[in-house]
Amino acid sequence: MKMAHVEFHENFRLIVEKIFNNWQNLRLAVEHGMGGRNGQQVAIEIVDYIYKYCMGNENISEGELQQVLEELMDEEFNTICEDGSIIEICRHLLRYKQMSLRGQYDEIESELTKLPLDKEWLNPNVKITYAPADVDSSSEDEATNTGDDDDTDDMEVDQEDKTDSVLNCPSSSQRITQSQIRQKKEFIEPDPGWTTVRGKKK
Numbered sequence: 001m002k003m004a005h006v007e008f009h010e011n012f013r014l015i016v017e018k019i020f021n022n023w024q025n026l027r028l029a030v031e032h033g034m035g036g037r038n039g040q041q042v043a044i045e046i047v048d049y050i051y052k053y054c055m056g057n058e059n060i061s062e063g064e065l066q067q068v069l070e071e072l073m074d075e076e077f078n079t080i081c082e083d084g085s086i087i088e089i090c091r092h093l094l095r096y097k098q099m100s101l102r103g104q105y106d107e108i109e110s111e112l113t114k115l116p117l118d119k120e121w122l123n124p125n126v127k128i129t130y131a132p133a134d135v136d137s138s139s140e141d142e143a144t145n146t147g148d149d150d151d152t153d154d155m156e157v158d159q160e161d162k163t164d165s166v167l168n169c170p171s172s173s174q175r176i177t178q179s180q181i182r183q184k185k186e187f188i189e190p191d192p193g194w195t196t197v198r199g200k201k202k
Contacts, residue, residue, distance in 0.1 A: 004103070007103075008100050008101060008103075009055070011100055011105055011108075012051070012054070012055070012096070012097060012100045013051055015093075015096050015100065015108060015112065016047060016050060016051045016054070016093065017047060017051075017120070017122060018112050018115070018120075019089060019092060019093065019096075019112075019115075020043075020046075020047045020050075020089075020122055021120045021121060021122050022115045022116070023085065023089060025079075025081050025083070025085055026043055026046075026073075026077075027043075027121060029043075029073070029077040029079045030042075030043050030077075030128060030130075031128060031129065031130060031131055032130070032131060032132065033130050033131075033132050034077040034078055034079050035076055035077045037130070039077070039128075039130075040121075040122075040124070040126075040128045041124065042076050042077070043122060044122050044123075044124065046069075046072050046073075046076065047122055049072065050065075050068070050069060050072075050093070053065070053068060054093060054094070054097055060094060062087070062090050062091055062094060065090040065093065065094065066086055066087055066090045069086050069089065069090060070086055073086070096108050
């Protein structure tokens with residue numbers, strides 16, 4: 001029983017890491033500096049927190065786990081995901097937890113191998129290249145604006161459909177349009193619906 005318990009913990013940890021390594025929204029938020037210079041480490045800590053949260057709570061609903069993950073993305077990356085990816089992640093995490101408890105690791109592995117994972121990046125030994133939204137910011141990491149948001153509005157074409165994905169960085173008044181995000185999608189070709197990221201509105 002003890003061996004099975006250890007196996008469950010170790011395998012479920014790998015499952016959680018694989019799911020988050022494949023979550024493009026989180027990687028985009030890190031690469032575009034939404035979590036600051038330590039964004040990668042923050043993302044790793046989020047993975048660890050979600051793993052421990054799942055392990056420490058016997059009966060978690062999808063809604064509860066979803067709320068936890070949404071709050072973490074909001075607080076740590078000032079980012080709101082509007083593509084339903086968080087719902088999918090929470091659903092898979094809880095489903096795989098139950099399958100792991102039943103020892104169905106072969107079935108889980110079979111499903112996870114279908115994910116278009118390019119490389120595990122949630123590792124402190126993997127270097128992440130940060131690509132800020134714009135290069136016209138005159139400061140480093142600190143916002144030098146005095147609350148003048150009109151300039152940032154001019155950077156986005158008004159005629160664009162409001163449903164277009166925008167990654168907003170309030171701390172530096174920078175924006176990333178969907179076309180810019182597409183240029184950063186080389187590392188992963190995610191499942192449809194897993195790419196919309198919207199910065200938290202003030």
